[in-house]
Amino acid sequence: MKIGLFIPCFMNELYPDICKSTYKILKQQGLDIDYPLNQTCCGQPMANSGCSKDVETLAKQFVKTFKDYDYIVAPSGSCVSMVKEHYAPFFNNDEDYNKVKASIYEVCEFLHDVVKLENLNFNTSFPYKVGLHNSCHGHRVLKLATASELNIPYNSKLKNLLQKVEGIELVTLKREDECCGFGGTFSVQEEDLSIAMGKDRIKDHLDSNAQVMTGADMSCLMHMDGIINRNNHPIKVKHIVQILLGEEL
Template identity: 40%
Template sequence: MKVSIFVPCFIDQLYPQVAFNMVKVLQKAGCEVDYNANQTCCGQPAFNAGFYEDSKDICRKFLKDFKDTEYIVAPSASCVGFVKNNYSKLFENSSEGAEVNVLKEKIYEFTDFLVNVLKQEDFNAVFENKITYHDSCAALRECHIKKEPRALLDHVKGLELVEMNDVETCCGFGGSFAVKFEDISGAMADQKVNNALQTDAKYIVSTDMSCLMHIDGYAKKRQLPVKCLHIADVLASGW
């Protein structure tokens, strides 16, 4: 199976190891992985800031870059959720409408693709740590992903998953929300981190590095004893 990967802006710039580990896992699953170096952004930041025409220009490029792909896989439910739920609104009653409908059916978040398309859950990963899992808003509410990451983590040798209180509550990131409403965002991060600490977990794991970036920044600033890892990093551990 040939898979084209989409690497979100912030992962490309700040957390490239997440993309490399996603490729590592996909290749172990038997996929032929393709990366289009012309890719840029899905268009979400501009859309969320209210610059709809600028967003459409970026989205048109995304459509062009992935037009001839069989599957698109991304390590971000946020980006995937944006494509699935907002491209149709941006291109409603336009010539790109049919192309958007095709694209929506072939783009997947990483864990969703592994479990529901490839039907694989065990990658012989080893990660001997206690972790807690954060359900990102995008994964949970936009992509309807809940059981998939947990099914994958359940097969990781040595890993102990302890669910935190209010696990489905937002971490406070929300892209530009964290900038516009800093105090509220910080209070939500405080709640999330404290709930994680109560589990005695050493790591917070999620499908979304954007959430983890926010949570990790809060924890590091206060020198709290918890670290953040994308699920691709966990699945690529130990082999």
């Protein structure tokens, strides 16, 4: 299979090491990975701000760029959900878009559901207490884990992958799927509320004695990492692909 690697624009600019780690973990599964250089933003910030014409331009560029790949994989649940859930009005049941919609996966979802990863094919160890933050889009839109309000047995694709890492201790949080308050442009428009929600999320991890906070959306982790650094909290942030690779803190 031919994989098109989609890297969100903010990660390309701010977190290139995590982008490289995403490529590495896919490559180590023996997959054929391509990174199309003409890819751009998925349009999520514009959609959040009501700029639909700009979203349409970016949506059509995205589909044109990725339509010929067997799978499209990205290290961001929110960007994946943007493509899957919010492009349809611009395509009128277009065949290329329908293929892209069915082919795009968040990286952990891809490893769990498509590759069906049984073992990490490298010596992975991460001897820390880790708290998992379930971001809203990945959790409820992509179904990376069971939403608590459903009151059904809990299952998490992210935890299933993390449990394959030697030495890791996953801590129990009081609220498994609480929003961190980032929400893209929400954090700009409602700054005080966004920060308060982020502080609550961090406190849950601190109260559970987590040394590291992880998740599948660097946007959420970025928001909380800023709060952590400003308040000198004794906890680190690490994207889940970095932990699956056993990268040091």
